[in-house]
Amino acid sequence: MTLIVDYDAGNIGSVANICKKAGGRTEISSDPDRIAAAGKLILPGVGHFGRAMARLNDSGIRAALDAAHDRGVPILGICLGMQLLTKHSEEGDADGLGWVDAVTRRFVLPEPLKIPHMGWNEVAFTRSDVLTQGMEDEARFYFVHSYYVEALSEAAVLGRTDYGGPFVSVVQQGNVWGFQCHPEKSHRYGLAVIRNFLDKVPAL
Template sequence: MITIVDYGVGNIGSLINMFRRIGQEAELSSDPGRIARADRLLLPGVGAFDAATAKLRAGGFDAAIHEQARTGRPVLGICLGMQLLLDSSEEGVSAGLGLIPGSSVRFDDSQGMRVPHMGWNQLEIRKPAALVDALPAGHRFYFVHSYRVVVSDERDELARSDYGGEFTSMVQRENVTGAQFHPEKSHAFGMQMLDQWSRS
């Protein structure tokens, strides 16, 4: 069973539909006890960093996510959910979950780059991992974000992408993984990745 954290921040309907399409059972939960016992936990997120961290704390979700992560069972953060796995963000002043050391910083638009980074982009895989090993050539994923992740330890970087320079687009430390893009909006490639995560 896949448990999706329902804390009022995220594109939850699209995720549920995607899991249905790949034949995986998924549930929404706003119960910290259920979240802490999840077989597989998915943390979605769109919007502002501080608003999201406030909702995580107010609902007791932060402690539940930490408890679940300590079990060694899979945790996946997507979009803002990936940034919430980190220590902090330039977007706000609140502390993140601290499951992967690092922070997120705003893309530099001083050279006329359009921010947010919005559209399709490819991954440059940085280390072996079941989640990405089977991706076909020409894969692409859908991104919408103004802030990019900077990890403290490059060994936590699972993939990079390019937008006016390379940036970290996936992270992984042990059982905790983050994807900056939206797999639920990435058609066949996102479907493949979520299916692989559901089974690995």
């Protein structure tokens, strides 16, 4: 059973649906006790970094997530959920969970590139990992975001994407993974990521 963290930040249903399509069993919960005791977690999200962190902090979910992380529970962050894994974001000038050695910055792009970055782009994986098994070297995923992750340590980088220059689109550090794209909208590649997380990463 994989627990999907509900902190009122969107795309919960679509993440649950792709997990079901991948053959996984999930539970959606905002209960800090359930989250802290989970064996595997998905942290989804769309929206504003600062407001999302305020909800996590005020609800008691932040403390539950920290407890699960400290126990070594596998955690997958998706879109905003990936950015929340970082130390700090320019969006809301807010501190994040700090589990990944990275920060979140707003895109500054030349014309004619638009913000948000929206659409299909390739991810070039920098090393092998359990979540990328069975994929081509440059798989395509669907993105919608105005902020990106800047790694402070190369060891945290699992994949990069080019949009006005390369940015970090996949991270992995310890028991934590993050995908900036939306796997739930990325067809077979997104399904492969979710299936690998559900099937090949052991729950604690």
